[in-house]
Amino acid sequence: xxxxxxxxxxxxxxxxxxxxxxxxxxxxxxxxxxxxxxxxxxxxxxxxxxxxxxxxxxxxxxxxxxxxxxxxxxxxxxxxxxxxxxxxxxxxxxxxxxxxxxxxxxxxxxxxxxxxxxxxxxxxxxxxxxxxxxxxxxxxxxxxxxxxxxxxxxxxxxxxxxxxxxxxxxxxxxxxxxxxxxxxxxxxxxxxxxxxxxxxxxxxxxxxxxxxxxxxxxxxxxxxxxxxxxxxxxxxxxxxxxxxxxxxxxxxxxxxxxxxxxxxxxxxxxxxxxxxxxxxxxxxxxxxxxxxxxxxxxxxxxxxxxxxxxxxxxxxxxxxxxxxxxxxxxxxxxxxxxxxxxxxxxxxxxxxxxxxxxxxxxxxxxxxxxxxxxxxxxxxxxxxxxxxxxxxxxxxxxxxxxxxxxxxxxxxxxxxxxx
Amino acid sequence: xxxxxxxxxxxxxxxxxxxxxxxxxxxxxxxxxxxxxxxxxxxxxxxxxxxxxxxxxxxxxxxxxxxxx
Numbered sequence: 184x185x186x187x188x189x190x191x192x193x194x195x196x197x198x199x200x201x202x203x204x205x206x207x208x209x210x211x212x213x214x215x216x217x218x219x220x221x222x223x224x225x226x227x228x229x230x231x232x233x234x235x236x237x238x239x240x241x242x243x244x245x246x247x248x249x250x251x252x253x254x255x256x257x258x259x260x261x262x263x264x265x266x267x268x269x270x271x272x273x274x275x276x277x278x279x280x281x282x283x284x285x286x287x288x289x290x291x292x293x294x295x296x297x298x299x300x301x302x303x304x305x306x307x308x309x310x311x312x313x314x315x316x317x318x319x320x321x322x323x324x325x326x327x328x329x330x331x332x333x334x335x336x337x338x339x340x341x342x343x344x345x346x347x348x349x350x351x352x353x354x355x356x357x358x359x360x361x362x363x364x365x366x367x368x369x370x371x372x373x374x375x376x377x378x379x380x381x382x383x384x385x386x387x388x389x390x391x392x393x394x395x396x397x398x399x400x401x402x403x404x405x406x407x408x409x410x411x412x413x414x415x416x417x418x419x420x421x422x423x424x425x426x427x428x429x430x431x432x433x434x435x436x437x438x439x440x441x442x443x444x445x446x447x448x449x450x451x452x453x454x455x456x457x458x459x460x461x462x463x464x465x466x467x468x469x470x471x472x473x474x475x476x477x478x479x480x481x482x483x484x485x486x487x488x489x490x491x492x493x494x495x496x497x498x499x500x501x502x503x504x505x506x507x508x509x510x511x512x513x514x515x516x517x518x519x520x521x522x523x524x525x526x527x528x529x530x531x532x533x534x535x536x537x538x539x540x541x542x543x544x545x546x547x548x549x550x551x552x553x554x555x556x557x558x559x560x561x562x563x564x565x566x567x568x569x570x571x572x573x574x575x576x577x578x579x580x581x582x583x584x585x586x587x588x589x590x591x592x593x594x595x596x597x598x599x600x601x602x
Numbered sequence: 603x604x605x606x607x608x609x610x611x612x613x614x615x616x617x618x619x620x621x622x623x624x625x626x627x628x629x630x631x632x633x634x635x636x637x638x639x640x641x642x643x644x645x646x647x648x649x650x651x652x653x654x655x656x657x658x659x660x661x662x663x664x665x666x667x668x669x670x671x
Contacts, residue, residue, distance in 0.1 A: 187650070187651055187652040188650050188652075189650070190650075191646055191649060191650035192646075193642070193646040193650075263638065266638065267659065268637075268638030270636065270637065270638075272610070272636065272637065274610075275610060275612065330614070330615075330618070335611065335612065335615055336612060337610075338609065338610030338611060339610040339611075339612075340610055341636070341662065458638075461639050461642055461643065463613075466613060466614070469614060470614060470617065473614060473617075473618065474614060474617050474618060474621045474647075476617065476646075476647060476650075478643075478646060531612070532612025532613040532614070532615075533612070533613050537613075541637075541639065544637070544638065546637070548612075
Protein backbone atom coordinates (compact mmCIF):
# COMPACT_ATOMS: atom_id res chain seq x y z
CA UNK A 184 0.00 0.00 0.00
CA UNK A 185 1.48 3.30 -1.06
CA UNK A 186 1.92 6.28 1.21
CA UNK A 187 1.31 9.89 0.30
CA UNK A 188 4.54 11.63 -0.62
CA UNK A 189 5.56 14.95 -2.10
CA UNK A 190 8.74 13.66 -3.72
CA UNK A 191 8.33 10.30 -5.41
CA UNK A 192 10.65 8.15 -7.51
CA UNK A 193 9.84 10.04 -10.71
CA UNK A 194 11.24 13.22 -9.18
CA UNK A 195 14.61 11.53 -8.68
CA UNK A 196 14.50 10.09 -12.19
CA UNK A 197 13.90 13.59 -13.56
CA UNK A 198 16.64 15.03 -11.35
CA UNK A 199 19.04 12.42 -12.72
CA UNK A 200 17.90 13.11 -16.29
CA UNK A 201 18.46 16.84 -15.79
CA UNK A 202 21.94 16.20 -14.33
CA UNK A 203 22.83 14.05 -17.31
CA UNK A 204 21.55 16.48 -19.93
CA UNK A 205 23.20 19.47 -18.21
CA UNK A 206 26.50 17.63 -17.87
CA UNK A 207 26.51 16.46 -21.50
CA UNK A 208 25.58 19.96 -22.69
CA UNK A 209 28.47 21.53 -20.75
CA UNK A 210 30.83 18.85 -22.05
CA UNK A 211 29.72 19.55 -25.65
CA UNK A 212 31.00 23.11 -25.20
CA UNK A 213 34.45 21.70 -24.41
CA UNK A 214 34.13 19.64 -27.60
CA UNK A 215 33.64 22.75 -29.71
CA UNK A 216 30.03 23.94 -29.35
CA UNK A 217 29.49 27.69 -28.69
CA UNK A 218 29.75 28.91 -25.10
CA UNK A 219 26.86 27.83 -22.87
CA UNK A 220 25.29 26.37 -26.02
CA UNK A 221 26.05 22.71 -25.66
CA UNK A 222 22.35 22.27 -26.17
CA UNK A 223 19.88 24.89 -27.34
CA UNK A 224 16.78 23.76 -29.17
CA UNK A 225 15.99 27.23 -30.55
CA UNK A 226 19.57 28.03 -31.59
CA UNK A 227 20.09 24.63 -33.17
CA UNK A 228 16.80 24.70 -35.11
CA UNK A 229 17.76 28.22 -36.22
CA UNK A 230 21.16 26.96 -37.43
CA UNK A 231 19.39 24.19 -39.34
CA UNK A 232 17.05 26.72 -40.97
CA UNK A 233 20.18 28.71 -41.84
CA UNK A 234 21.63 25.78 -43.76
CA UNK A 235 18.65 25.74 -46.12
CA UNK A 236 17.65 29.39 -46.38
CA UNK A 237 20.62 31.22 -44.86
CA UNK A 238 21.53 32.77 -48.19
CA UNK A 239 18.20 34.60 -48.25
CA UNK A 240 17.88 35.27 -44.52
CA UNK A 241 21.38 36.66 -43.82
CA UNK A 242 22.29 33.70 -41.65
CA UNK A 243 25.87 33.24 -42.84
CA UNK A 244 27.13 33.24 -39.24
CA UNK A 245 24.56 30.74 -37.99
CA UNK A 246 24.11 28.06 -40.63
CA UNK A 247 24.88 24.45 -39.80
CA UNK A 248 22.83 21.27 -39.50
CA UNK A 249 23.29 20.61 -35.79
CA UNK A 250 23.63 16.83 -35.46
CA UNK A 251 22.42 17.06 -31.85
CA UNK A 252 18.89 17.69 -33.17
CA UNK A 253 19.06 14.68 -35.50
CA UNK A 254 20.30 12.55 -32.61
CA UNK A 255 17.61 13.78 -30.23
CA UNK A 256 14.84 12.99 -32.72
CA UNK A 257 16.17 9.52 -33.58
CA UNK A 258 17.00 8.73 -29.94
CA UNK A 259 13.55 9.74 -28.73
CA UNK A 260 11.91 7.89 -31.61
CA UNK A 261 13.88 4.73 -30.80
CA UNK A 262 13.03 4.91 -27.11
CA UNK A 263 9.35 5.48 -27.91
CA UNK A 264 9.27 2.55 -30.34
CA UNK A 265 10.96 0.18 -27.89
CA UNK A 266 8.62 1.22 -25.07
CA UNK A 267 5.57 1.06 -27.36
CA UNK A 268 4.89 4.74 -26.90
CA UNK A 269 5.23 5.72 -30.56
CA UNK A 270 1.67 6.70 -31.46
CA UNK A 271 0.72 8.83 -34.45
CA UNK A 272 -1.63 11.49 -33.13
CA UNK A 273 -2.60 15.08 -33.84
CA UNK A 274 -5.36 17.37 -34.95
CA UNK A 275 -5.37 19.68 -31.93
CA UNK A 276 -5.23 23.12 -33.56
CA UNK A 277 -2.12 22.39 -35.69
CA UNK A 278 -2.03 25.87 -37.27
CA UNK A 279 -2.25 27.59 -33.90
CA UNK A 280 0.63 25.40 -32.76
CA UNK A 281 2.63 26.46 -35.81
CA UNK A 282 2.08 30.11 -34.84
CA UNK A 283 2.98 29.41 -31.20
CA UNK A 284 6.21 27.70 -32.29
CA UNK A 285 6.96 30.68 -34.55
CA UNK A 286 6.45 33.12 -31.67
CA UNK A 287 8.43 30.96 -29.25
CA UNK A 288 11.37 31.19 -31.63
CA UNK A 289 10.90 34.94 -31.91
CA UNK A 290 11.20 35.41 -28.17
CA UNK A 291 14.11 32.99 -27.92
CA UNK A 292 16.13 34.74 -30.62
CA UNK A 293 15.62 38.11 -28.93
CA UNK A 294 16.75 36.68 -25.58
CA UNK A 295 19.47 34.58 -27.30
CA UNK A 296 18.51 31.12 -26.22
CA UNK A 297 15.50 28.93 -25.63
CA UNK A 298 14.14 27.99 -22.23
CA UNK A 299 16.71 25.15 -22.08
CA UNK A 300 19.65 27.44 -22.82
CA UNK A 301 18.44 30.01 -20.28
CA UNK A 302 19.12 27.43 -17.55
CA UNK A 303 22.36 26.31 -19.21
CA UNK A 304 23.60 29.93 -19.37
CA UNK A 305 22.95 30.14 -15.64
CA UNK A 306 24.90 26.89 -15.23
CA UNK A 307 27.84 28.52 -16.99
CA UNK A 308 27.84 31.44 -14.56
CA UNK A 309 26.10 33.83 -16.98
CA UNK A 310 24.11 35.97 -14.56
CA UNK A 311 22.51 37.96 -17.39
CA UNK A 312 20.44 34.80 -17.93
CA UNK A 313 18.70 35.58 -14.64
CA UNK A 314 16.56 38.17 -16.43
CA UNK A 315 15.52 35.47 -18.88
CA UNK A 316 14.77 33.02 -16.07
CA UNK A 317 12.59 35.65 -14.40
CA UNK A 318 10.88 36.02 -17.78
CA UNK A 319 10.26 32.26 -17.86
CA UNK A 320 8.59 32.53 -14.44
CA UNK A 321 6.44 35.45 -15.66
CA UNK A 322 5.46 33.62 -18.84
CA UNK A 323 4.56 30.51 -16.87
CA UNK A 324 2.44 32.56 -14.47
CA UNK A 325 0.61 34.15 -17.39
CA UNK A 326 0.04 30.69 -18.81
CA UNK A 327 -1.31 29.41 -15.50
CA UNK A 328 -3.88 32.22 -15.37
CA UNK A 329 -5.02 31.24 -18.86
CA UNK A 330 -5.08 27.50 -18.09
CA UNK A 331 -7.16 28.12 -14.99
CA UNK A 332 -9.65 29.98 -17.16
CA UNK A 333 -10.07 26.75 -19.09
CA UNK A 334 -7.71 27.33 -22.02
CA UNK A 335 -7.00 24.38 -24.22
CA UNK A 336 -6.38 23.79 -27.88
CA UNK A 337 -8.81 20.90 -28.14
CA UNK A 338 -8.21 17.18 -28.14
CA UNK A 339 -5.83 15.46 -30.49
CA UNK A 340 -6.86 12.22 -32.13
CA UNK A 341 -5.21 9.10 -33.38
CA UNK A 342 -3.93 9.77 -36.89
CA UNK A 343 -3.09 7.68 -39.91
CA UNK A 344 0.33 6.10 -39.35
CA UNK A 345 2.38 8.07 -41.93
CA UNK A 346 1.54 11.42 -40.29
CA UNK A 347 3.38 10.36 -37.16
CA UNK A 348 6.60 9.80 -39.06
CA UNK A 349 7.13 13.34 -40.40
CA UNK A 350 9.70 14.49 -37.82
CA UNK A 351 11.72 11.24 -37.83
CA UNK A 352 11.72 11.39 -41.63
CA UNK A 353 12.95 14.98 -41.48
CA UNK A 354 15.77 13.84 -39.18
CA UNK A 355 16.88 11.29 -41.77
CA UNK A 356 16.82 13.95 -44.51
CA UNK A 357 18.84 16.28 -42.27
CA UNK A 358 21.34 13.50 -41.61
CA UNK A 359 21.77 12.98 -45.34
CA UNK A 360 22.47 16.70 -45.90
CA UNK A 361 24.77 16.85 -42.85
CA UNK A 362 26.82 13.93 -44.19
CA UNK A 363 26.93 15.45 -47.69
CA UNK A 364 28.22 18.72 -46.22
CA UNK A 365 30.71 16.92 -43.97
CA UNK A 366 32.18 15.09 -46.95
CA UNK A 367 32.49 18.27 -49.00
CA UNK A 368 29.46 17.69 -51.22
CA UNK A 369 27.24 20.47 -49.85
CA UNK A 370 24.54 21.35 -52.40
CA UNK A 371 24.88 24.70 -54.17
CA UNK A 372 21.81 26.31 -52.56
CA UNK A 373 22.85 25.55 -48.99
CA UNK A 374 24.77 27.80 -46.60
CA UNK A 375 27.19 26.52 -44.00
CA UNK A 376 29.25 28.62 -41.64
CA UNK A 377 32.92 27.74 -42.05
CA UNK A 378 34.18 25.84 -39.03
CA UNK A 379 36.23 28.11 -36.77
CA UNK A 380 35.37 31.30 -38.71
CA UNK A 381 35.67 34.71 -37.05
CA UNK A 382 33.68 37.81 -37.99
CA UNK A 383 34.39 41.48 -37.32
CA UNK A 384 31.75 43.91 -36.08
CA UNK A 385 31.81 45.92 -39.33
CA UNK A 386 28.88 46.28 -41.71
CA UNK A 387 29.17 44.11 -43.67
CA UNK A 388 31.50 42.08 -41.49
CA UNK A 389 34.83 40.72 -42.63
CA UNK A 390 35.05 36.97 -42.07
CA UNK A 391 38.31 35.09 -41.71
CA UNK A 392 39.90 31.92 -40.41
CA UNK A 393 42.73 31.80 -37.91
CA UNK A 394 45.76 29.53 -37.91
CA UNK A 395 47.76 29.14 -34.70
CA UNK A 396 45.64 31.88 -33.13
CA UNK A 397 46.37 34.58 -35.71
CA UNK A 398 44.27 35.71 -38.69
CA UNK A 399 45.18 33.61 -41.66
CA UNK A 400 42.71 33.30 -44.50
CA UNK A 401 40.10 35.89 -45.49
CA UNK A 402 36.71 34.41 -46.45
CA UNK A 403 34.75 37.64 -46.81
CA UNK A 404 34.88 39.87 -48.71
CA UNK A 405 35.70 37.50 -51.52
CA UNK A 406 39.11 38.27 -52.92
CA UNK A 407 39.97 40.19 -49.74
CA UNK A 408 43.32 39.84 -48.04
CA UNK A 409 45.18 40.61 -44.85
CA UNK A 410 47.27 43.75 -44.98
CA UNK A 411 50.67 44.17 -43.30
CA UNK A 412 49.17 46.25 -40.50
CA UNK A 413 46.64 43.54 -39.58
CA UNK A 414 43.62 45.08 -41.30
CA UNK A 415 41.54 43.33 -43.94
CA UNK A 416 41.36 44.96 -47.36
CA UNK A 417 39.10 44.18 -50.27
CA UNK A 418 40.22 43.32 -53.77
CA UNK A 419 40.31 47.00 -54.77
CA UNK A 420 42.52 47.83 -51.81
CA UNK A 421 39.96 49.62 -49.59
CA UNK A 422 40.00 48.79 -45.89
CA UNK A 423 37.03 46.62 -44.91
CA UNK A 424 38.01 46.01 -41.30
CA UNK A 425 40.63 47.88 -39.30
CA UNK A 426 43.38 46.08 -37.42
CA UNK A 427 41.56 46.82 -34.13
CA UNK A 428 38.36 45.44 -35.57
CA UNK A 429 40.13 42.29 -36.72
CA UNK A 430 41.72 41.87 -33.29
CA UNK A 431 38.30 42.22 -31.64
CA UNK A 432 36.57 39.80 -34.05
CA UNK A 433 34.43 37.11 -32.47
CA UNK A 434 33.90 33.50 -33.53
CA UNK A 435 30.74 32.95 -35.56
CA UNK A 436 28.41 30.73 -33.48
CA UNK A 437 27.64 28.49 -36.46
CA UNK A 438 31.34 27.79 -36.89
CA UNK A 439 31.72 26.49 -33.36
CA UNK A 440 30.81 22.86 -33.21
CA UNK A 441 31.78 19.52 -31.81
CA UNK A 442 32.69 16.79 -34.29
CA UNK A 443 29.67 15.49 -36.19
CA UNK A 444 29.76 12.02 -34.60
CA UNK A 445 30.26 13.44 -31.12
CA UNK A 446 27.23 15.72 -31.55
CA UNK A 447 25.14 12.96 -33.07
CA UNK A 448 25.89 10.42 -30.33
CA UNK A 449 25.38 13.00 -27.57
CA UNK A 450 22.06 13.91 -29.18
CA UNK A 451 20.99 10.26 -29.32
CA UNK A 452 21.72 9.80 -25.61
CA UNK A 453 19.94 13.04 -24.71
CA UNK A 454 16.96 12.05 -26.86
CA UNK A 455 16.58 8.69 -25.10
CA UNK A 456 16.92 10.24 -21.64
CA UNK A 457 14.49 13.06 -22.44
CA UNK A 458 11.89 10.71 -23.91
CA UNK A 459 11.99 8.35 -20.96
CA UNK A 460 12.08 11.05 -18.26
CA UNK A 461 9.67 13.59 -19.92
CA UNK A 462 12.15 16.35 -19.06
CA UNK A 463 10.67 19.83 -19.67
CA UNK A 464 12.31 23.22 -19.18
CA UNK A 465 9.12 25.10 -18.25
CA UNK A 466 6.90 22.37 -16.81
CA UNK A 467 8.74 22.33 -13.48
CA UNK A 468 7.69 25.81 -12.45
CA UNK A 469 4.24 25.28 -13.96
CA UNK A 470 3.46 22.03 -12.14
CA UNK A 471 4.89 23.26 -8.83
CA UNK A 472 2.51 26.22 -8.82
CA UNK A 473 -0.48 24.73 -10.60
CA UNK A 474 -0.77 21.19 -9.23
CA UNK A 475 1.85 21.18 -6.41
CA UNK A 476 3.91 18.58 -8.26
CA UNK A 477 7.69 18.97 -8.08
CA UNK A 478 8.92 16.18 -10.37
CA UNK A 479 9.70 18.37 -13.37
CA UNK A 480 11.27 21.03 -11.17
CA UNK A 481 13.85 18.43 -10.13
CA UNK A 482 14.66 18.16 -13.83
CA UNK A 483 15.64 21.80 -14.32
CA UNK A 484 17.45 21.92 -10.97
CA UNK A 485 19.41 18.86 -12.10
CA UNK A 486 20.12 20.57 -15.43
CA UNK A 487 21.61 23.66 -13.76
CA UNK A 488 23.59 21.59 -11.22
CA UNK A 489 24.94 19.21 -13.88
CA UNK A 490 25.98 22.07 -16.15
CA UNK A 491 27.53 24.05 -13.28
CA UNK A 492 29.60 21.11 -12.00
CA UNK A 493 30.92 20.11 -15.42
CA UNK A 494 31.62 23.73 -16.39
CA UNK A 495 33.61 24.15 -13.17
CA UNK A 496 35.49 20.90 -13.73
CA UNK A 497 36.36 21.86 -17.29
CA UNK A 498 37.38 25.41 -16.37
CA UNK A 499 34.55 26.90 -18.45
CA UNK A 500 32.69 28.53 -15.58
CA UNK A 501 32.64 32.31 -15.84
CA UNK A 502 30.57 34.08 -13.19
CA UNK A 503 29.28 37.53 -14.05
CA UNK A 504 26.88 39.67 -16.06
CA UNK A 505 29.25 40.78 -18.80
CA UNK A 506 31.53 39.18 -21.39
CA UNK A 507 29.31 36.12 -21.61
CA UNK A 508 29.30 33.97 -24.74
CA UNK A 509 26.47 34.56 -27.24
CA UNK A 510 24.55 36.77 -24.81
CA UNK A 511 23.63 40.42 -24.37
CA UNK A 512 23.01 42.26 -21.14
CA UNK A 513 19.69 43.97 -21.90
CA UNK A 514 17.81 43.07 -18.72
CA UNK A 515 14.35 44.28 -19.74
CA UNK A 516 14.70 42.89 -23.26
CA UNK A 517 15.74 39.48 -21.90
CA UNK A 518 12.90 39.46 -19.39
CA UNK A 519 10.17 40.37 -21.87
CA UNK A 520 11.52 38.12 -24.64
CA UNK A 521 11.52 35.10 -22.34
CA UNK A 522 8.10 36.02 -20.93
CA UNK A 523 6.77 35.88 -24.49
CA UNK A 524 8.61 32.63 -25.26
CA UNK A 525 7.54 30.88 -22.05
CA UNK A 526 3.94 32.03 -22.45
CA UNK A 527 3.92 30.58 -25.97
CA UNK A 528 5.41 27.33 -24.62
CA UNK A 529 2.73 27.22 -21.91
CA UNK A 530 -0.01 27.48 -24.53
CA UNK A 531 1.69 24.68 -26.47
CA UNK A 532 1.79 22.49 -23.36
CA UNK A 533 5.56 22.13 -23.20
CA UNK A 534 8.92 23.69 -23.98
CA UNK A 535 10.55 23.42 -27.43
CA UNK A 536 12.62 20.47 -26.25
CA UNK A 537 9.38 18.64 -25.39
CA UNK A 538 7.92 19.58 -28.77
CA UNK A 539 10.89 17.93 -30.51
CA UNK A 540 10.61 14.85 -28.28
CA UNK A 541 6.84 14.48 -28.74
CA UNK A 542 7.18 15.04 -32.48
CA UNK A 543 9.61 12.10 -32.41
CA UNK A 544 6.94 9.98 -30.67
CA UNK A 545 4.51 10.52 -33.53
CA UNK A 546 2.80 13.70 -32.33
CA UNK A 547 2.06 15.62 -35.53
CA UNK A 548 0.91 18.69 -33.58
CA UNK A 549 4.31 18.98 -31.92
CA UNK A 550 5.89 18.58 -35.34
CA UNK A 551 3.82 21.59 -36.46
CA UNK A 552 5.25 23.57 -33.53
CA UNK A 553 8.77 22.57 -34.60
CA UNK A 554 7.94 23.64 -38.17
CA UNK A 555 6.76 26.98 -36.76
CA UNK A 556 10.04 27.35 -34.90
CA UNK A 557 12.05 26.69 -38.08
CA UNK A 558 9.98 29.22 -40.03
CA UNK A 559 10.19 31.73 -37.18
CA UNK A 560 13.97 31.43 -37.10
CA UNK A 561 14.28 32.22 -40.78
CA UNK A 562 11.86 35.13 -40.42
CA UNK A 563 13.65 36.63 -37.41
CA UNK A 564 16.98 36.68 -39.24
CA UNK A 565 15.52 37.77 -42.57
CA UNK A 566 13.80 40.67 -40.79
CA UNK A 567 16.96 41.46 -38.77
CA UNK A 568 14.91 41.09 -35.58
CA UNK A 569 17.19 38.59 -33.83
CA UNK A 570 19.50 39.97 -31.17
CA UNK A 571 23.28 39.92 -31.29
CA UNK A 572 25.86 40.03 -28.51
CA UNK A 573 25.63 43.84 -28.82
CA UNK A 574 21.99 43.85 -27.77
CA UNK A 575 18.49 43.99 -29.16
CA UNK A 576 17.82 44.81 -32.80
CA UNK A 577 16.09 48.19 -33.39
CA UNK A 578 12.79 46.57 -34.32
CA UNK A 579 12.90 43.93 -31.55
CA UNK A 580 10.51 45.84 -29.25
CA UNK A 581 7.75 46.31 -31.83
CA UNK A 582 8.18 42.64 -32.73
CA UNK A 583 7.78 41.61 -29.08
CA UNK A 584 4.66 43.79 -28.88
CA UNK A 585 3.09 42.14 -31.91
CA UNK A 586 3.95 38.66 -30.61
CA UNK A 587 2.46 39.45 -27.19
CA UNK A 588 -0.79 40.67 -28.78
CA UNK A 589 -1.07 37.50 -30.88
CA UNK A 590 -0.48 35.34 -27.81
CA UNK A 591 -3.16 37.14 -25.82
CA UNK A 592 -5.56 36.76 -28.75
CA UNK A 593 -4.84 33.01 -28.92
CA UNK A 594 -5.24 32.74 -25.15
CA UNK A 595 -8.62 34.47 -25.24
CA UNK A 596 -9.77 32.59 -28.30
CA UNK A 597 -8.75 29.22 -26.86
CA UNK A 598 -10.41 29.75 -23.49
CA UNK A 599 -13.24 27.30 -23.20
CA UNK A 600 -14.82 25.72 -20.22
CA UNK A 601 -14.77 22.08 -21.22
CA UNK A 602 -12.16 20.02 -23.00
CA UNK B 603 -15.70 4.28 -10.19
CA UNK B 604 -15.01 7.79 -11.45
CA UNK B 605 -13.75 8.04 -15.02
CA UNK B 606 -11.38 10.76 -16.23
CA UNK B 607 -10.74 10.98 -19.97
CA UNK B 608 -7.54 12.87 -20.77
CA UNK B 609 -7.04 11.41 -24.23
CA UNK B 610 -5.67 13.92 -26.71
CA UNK B 611 -5.05 16.62 -24.13
CA UNK B 612 -1.76 18.54 -23.89
CA UNK B 613 0.16 19.06 -20.66
CA UNK B 614 -0.74 19.94 -17.98
CA UNK B 615 -4.44 19.13 -18.56
CA UNK B 616 -4.13 15.39 -17.77
CA UNK B 617 -2.56 16.24 -14.41
CA UNK B 618 -5.07 19.02 -13.68
CA UNK B 619 -8.09 16.84 -14.40
CA UNK B 620 -6.76 13.86 -12.46
CA UNK B 621 -5.87 16.08 -9.52
CA UNK B 622 -9.35 17.60 -9.65
CA UNK B 623 -10.82 14.09 -9.27
CA UNK B 624 -8.54 13.45 -6.28
CA UNK B 625 -9.49 16.78 -4.70
CA UNK B 626 -13.13 15.73 -5.04
CA UNK B 627 -12.30 12.83 -2.72
CA UNK B 628 -12.40 10.00 -5.24
CA UNK B 629 -11.08 6.73 -3.84
CA UNK B 630 -11.16 4.72 -7.05
CA UNK B 631 -10.86 6.00 -10.56
CA UNK B 632 -10.15 5.09 -14.15
CA UNK B 633 -8.04 7.46 -16.24
CA UNK B 634 -7.94 7.07 -20.03
CA UNK B 635 -4.76 8.45 -21.63
CA UNK B 636 -3.31 8.08 -25.10
CA UNK B 637 0.23 9.43 -24.82
CA UNK B 638 3.19 8.05 -22.92
CA UNK B 639 3.70 11.42 -21.26
CA UNK B 640 0.17 11.69 -19.93
CA UNK B 641 0.31 8.07 -18.74
CA UNK B 642 3.62 8.60 -16.90
CA UNK B 643 2.53 11.87 -15.30
CA UNK B 644 -0.84 10.53 -14.17
CA UNK B 645 0.68 7.29 -12.80
CA UNK B 646 3.30 9.29 -10.84
CA UNK B 647 0.64 11.63 -9.44
CA UNK B 648 -1.60 8.74 -8.34
CA UNK B 649 1.24 6.67 -6.90
CA UNK B 650 2.57 9.62 -4.93
CA UNK B 651 -0.98 10.24 -3.63
CA UNK B 652 -1.01 6.73 -2.15
CA UNK B 653 -3.09 4.87 -4.75
CA UNK B 654 -2.49 1.35 -6.01
CA UNK B 655 -2.10 1.89 -9.74
CA UNK B 656 -2.38 -0.58 -12.60
CA UNK B 657 -1.98 0.27 -16.28
CA UNK B 658 -3.48 -1.67 -19.16
CA UNK B 659 -2.32 -0.81 -22.67
CA UNK B 660 -5.08 -1.63 -25.17
CA UNK B 661 -3.01 -0.41 -28.09
CA UNK B 662 -5.32 2.54 -28.68
CA UNK B 663 -5.13 3.90 -25.14
CA UNK B 664 -3.80 3.40 -21.64
CA UNK B 665 -6.40 2.44 -19.06
CA UNK B 666 -5.03 3.56 -15.72
CA UNK B 667 -6.91 2.12 -12.75
CA UNK B 668 -6.24 3.54 -9.30
CA UNK B 669 -7.71 2.48 -5.97
CA UNK B 670 -7.05 3.55 -2.41
CA UNK B 671 -8.38 1.76 0.63
